[in-house]
Amino acid sequence: MWSWVGHRITGVVIFFFLLVHVLDTSLVRVSPEAYNAVIGTYKNPIMGLGEAGLVAAIVFHAFNGLRIIAIDFWKKGNKYQAQLLWAVLILWVVAMVPFLIRQLSIVFGGN
């Protein structure tokens, strides 16, 4: 139930981000200066944290999406749906830890 709410919310958030992400990337077609100016405004700790939150949302949606697919197509998926949710949460932590170390040390490490 709550995994469904989480899947829905992350799905919508990612969708709106994707609209903006295609628009900002399109600036490479305007000029290198325009692209760098806009990307430059993202290079601060607040956006760095926002990016981390976005990756967290995508990783959850991706693993939980695979769980939904397993429940739908795997004979025993239904029986193990609760264990699969634990697998999603564990994999989420496993993926997020190295990413957060990397991202936060870049964002706050001032390199």
Add this chain to the structure above:
Amino acid sequence: MATPIIDAPRSGKIDVKYNRSKGGKGSFEMVAWLFMRLSGVVLVVLIFGHLFVNLMVGDGVHAIDFGFVAGKWASPFWQIWDLLMLWLAMLHGTNGVRTIINDYAERNGTRMALKTVLYVATVVIIVLGTLVIFTFDPCPAGAVTDLPSFCTAR
């Protein structure tokens, strides 16, 4: 503390008289359902690869600038990768949001209006993104700052 209860959509809280079009769309919904799952599997690979190469390798987020993007799109490999990711993610996301609109917008007019905005946005973004990937020039004439190193040949 009482546990909050969220009704599942179409769980009967909507009067049957508001039930929408009767049948006829069965096979479309079936294809859409399958598409969500197939595109989901492919998107895991495309998106994880995208995030890994852009955020984990080299200098991470801070390395992203025009030169970085130009360096990637100089290769047909990343052009195709990003093109597939654009189309699949937009169609998957649009279909997902369509489902959500169908679930929560109970008035016919509201539903139509929201879906019209959704479809227009989807077409604009897919066409724009596709044009950018295919008409992109990594070494634009007149530009001086921050070109990828291979542009010096010009």
